[in-house]
Amino acid sequence: MELDALRNRYLAAVSGAGDEAALEDVRLAALGKKGEISALMATLGKMEPEARKAAGAALNVLKDEIDAALRAKKAALSDAALDARLATEWLDVTLPGRPRPRGTIHPVSQVTEEVIAIFADMGFAVAEGPQVESDWHNFDALNIPPEHPARQEHDTFFMARADGDIRPPHVLRTHTSPVQIRAMEARGAPVRIICPGRVYRMDMDQTHTPMFHQVEGLALGHDISMAHLKWTLEEFCRAFFEVPSVELRFRASHFPFTEPSAEVDIRCSWAGGQLKIGEGDSWLEILGSGMVHPKVLAAGGIDPTKWQGFAFGMGIDRIAMLKYGIPDLRAFFESDLRWLRHYGFSALDMPTVAGGLSR
Ligand code: PHE
Secondary structure (H helix, E strand, C coil): CHHHHHHHHHHHHHHHCCCHHHHHHHHHHHHCCCCHHHHHHHHHHHCCHHHHHHHHHHHHHHHHHHHHHHHHHHHHHHHHHHHHHHHHCCCCCCCCCCCCCCCCECHHHHHHHHHHHHHHHCCCEECCCCCEEEHHHHCHHHCCCCCCCHHHHCCCCECCCCCCCCCCCEEECCCCCHHHHHHHHHHCCCEEEEEEEEEECCCCECCECCEEEEEEEEEEECCCCHHHHHHHHHHHHHHHHCCCCCCEEEEEEEECCEEEEEEEEEEEECHHHCCEECCCCEEEEEEEEEEECHHHHHHCCCCCCCCEEEEEEEEHHHHHHHHHCCCCHHHHHCCCHHHHHHHCECCCCCCECCCECCC
């Protein structure tokens, strides 16, 4: 009777144990060194031989029974623990993939590629020059002597010199025109290059940032004239703005490094606040240009009595803003992913003249 009660109590405790720790408590209470069954076993020694035999057998049966129940429960609990873990770690491999945050091609990179594609099609190679430029390449060689007011207009960043260093200063290039000189030095004439790149001026508002991008063009030959310049720029603008025709206006201007010089405006309209290139009653300035000054040719090591040609310089960020309707230049350099998702371009759509520039 006593053993039956004991059995029922422990079997109930085993089946009621909620986890492996609770089950271990039950095992210790029944079968541990100080457990109840163990305590009963210890009383066998004081019994008469006959009674000891019967009680011992019964206790062993009970002990085995509880032990078996404990093992079975332990296996069940660990199965349940595994099932619970599997349930939380369950993965539905048939679900569609979750798109991760994706970068896009920045409008400056896109427009640079577009410009390169168009000029490459017209036989212009891409040239590059350093952003930390010698004072001579950035100014003197371009017919801008030290006292020239253009040096002030450019709001130049000068590189610091160590104390006592008297070499002429280096500057952060204020335009891509020094690459004209470097291209003449490196390639001689005839030459046809464009140079896209970063330039620096101390300026900051809605349409100016201390760093921005220009693309320079240079074409030298024996008889290259303003007419070639005009055709090249018209061809470029038509292709770049992806319109059937454009109209350009060449306004007499002055740059120290070109003679004659012209600023170029493009016909446009602003109907409904929306810029439309190619038609309308307004004009928008888009670049500076002219025939390369003989002094500049000479500075580049080219004989101005034998060679002549045109040069132009254009703001990449500016034409990007015009083409893609981007109102504020400063946002170009804020690295805001939301802005990039809105104005950025797919990495897989490389601009080509044949395949389309911005599609
Ligand atoms: N370098 C000039 C500028 O930064 C642009 C230009 C380049 C003008 C070549 C004429 C010829 O404003």
